[in-house]
Amino acid sequence: MSDSSAVDLTLLVVLVIGLALLFDFTNGFHDTANAMATPIATGALKPRVAVGIAAVLNLVGAFLSTEVARTISGGLIKEGDAGVQITPELILAGLIGAIVWNLLTWLLGLPSSSSHALFGGLIGAAIVGAGTGAIDGGVLVSKILIPAVLAPLTALTVAFLATKLAYAITKKRVRDRFKIGQVFTSSLVSLAHGTNDAQKTMGVITLTLIAAGFLDVDAHPPFWVIAACAVAIAAGTYAGGWRIIKTLGKDLTDIEPAQGFAAEASTTATILASSHLGFALSTTQVASGSVIGTGLGRKGAKVKWGTAGKIAIGWLITIPASGALAAGAAALAGLGTWGVILDVALAVGAILGIYLWSRRDQVTHRTFHQPQPGQFVRPKKRKVKP
Amino acid sequence: MTINWLAFVTVVVVALIGACGIVGLFSLGLRVGDSEVPVRRVAAVALYVLCGAIVLFGIWLIVPFFH
Numbered sequence: 001m002s003d004s005s006a007v008d009l010t011l012l013v014v015l016v017i018g019l020a021l022l023f024d025f026t027n028g029f030h031d032t033a034n035a036m037a038t039p040i041a042t043g044a045l046k047p048r049v050a051v052g053i054a055a056v057l058n059l060v061g062a063f064l065s066t067e068v069a070r071t072i073s074g075g076l077i078k079e080g081d082a083g084v085q086i087t088p089e090l091i092l093a094g095l096i097g098a099i100v101w102n103l104l105t106w107l108l109g110l111p112s113s114s115s116h117a118l119f120g121g122l123i124g125a126a127i128v129g130a131g132t133g134a135i136d137g138g139v140l141v142s143k144i145l146i147p148a149v150l151a152p153l154t155a156l157t158v159a160f161l162a163t164k165l166a167y168a169i170t171k172k173r174v175r176d177r178f179k180i181g182q183v184f185t186s187s188l189v190s191l192a193h194g195t196n197d198a199q200k201t202m203g204v205i206t207l208t209l210i211a212a213g214f215l216d217v218d219a220h221p222p223f224w225v226i227a228a229c230a231v232a233i234a235a236g237t238y239a240g241g242w243r244i245i246k247t248l249g250k251d252l253t254d255i256e257p258a259q260g261f262a263a264e265a266s267t268t269a270t271i272l273a274s275s276h277l278g279f280a281l282s283t284t285q286v287a288s289g290s291v292i293g294t295g296l297g298r299k300g301a302k303v304k305w306g307t308a309g310k311i312a313i314g315w316l317i318t319i320p321a322s323g324a325l326a327a328g329a330a331a332l333a334g335l336g337t338w339g340v341i342l343d344v345a346l347a348v349g350a351i352l353g354i355y356l357w358s359r360r361d362q363v364t365h366r367t368f369h370q371p372q373p374g375q376f377v378r379p380k381k382r383k384v385k386p
Numbered sequence: 387m388t389i390n391w392l393a394f395v396t397v398v399v400v401a402l403i404g405a406c407g408i409v410g411l412f413s414l415g416l417r418v419g420d421s422e423v424p425v426r427r428v429a430a431v432a433l434y435v436l437c438g439a440i441v442l443f444g445i446w447l448i449v450p451f452f453h
Contacts, residue, residue, distance in 0.1 A: 064448075065450060142388060146389055161405075166409050166412075169413035174416040174419075175416075178412070185408075185441075188445070188448070195449070195450065269402075270405070273396075273401040279390060
């Protein structure tokens, strides 16, 4: 290996780490909505307070997670001796595809899975790098496609029944107090998110450092990697992803506090069950399913199926779309150092373009009208006769 | 391609029990506590404490350090 390629490797690793942290940031603000769309929609938490709590819990969660993925793709790509070597170039291209797709779906306000975007990006890059044989189709179907159908359906059913139960037991005048419960259930979703999602980026960075020879093969992520990932996901979460919060909290269905509580309880229960009983489900898809389920569960609530359909289409095309973006990036990266630099320049251009486009119609925390506490009807006090 | 349907069904059942459990307890707490009678107030607090215990169990499940 010549000296110039060693420099290239260092440059490449630095770029991959930068992009991985950027992906972590988009992961954070894409997924704020999973936990905080419903409490913001019902007014249980003020928008800024909600994203603040979510950010802190993601930060804490990231430090709490100790297990980091052993493979980047979780078996999707045949890694190692028998399959493809996942090079830093491939990871770079995969990350670019995932980041750009995450930002595009954010622009459209679609709650799509960040993990799927990352997997899709890696698949696209691996196909360009090593052909379709690099992909394990069976794993793709059994770990990604079928769970993607089952996750929203499960959450929908659970949230539907939980909502029915809540409305059957309580009377109207106490239902505003579900807001207190919402604070706890939505916090649990945030904490679970932090322990799950930050470690994906930690895994990407650690495995890149291992591939480049900067770390031993069985090394644990260094502390600076954990800290950087935790800060990136927390900052992303605090940035808020208001467009997606609006879609989940306002556009799908009108949410009352009892529904918000039921939906968050269903999301938490489904995610915790799935992560501990060996059937992984996507948090984003579970959270969206819960909102639809709770919309179906309350009499008089309407689910806007047009919005639900748009979300479903977003899920369908996430893997192919981020894969296609990453495939283009991988083809460019294959040209050498200048290809890689051009890749990153194009990615930065795309990110800036999407950001500027988003300023045409801004959605911020001010978008959310908050029902004031005490607005619910109290029985009038009788006037004392003189 | 193998799909662990048993695991999936277990997830659905456990999620249903968990979600309906906490929603049911909290709702009951609200219903029972909506009164001036001290006994009902105490019962409501007990139900909220149960909810709190479930939340703590949730935290225990989330934090890998504990298991």
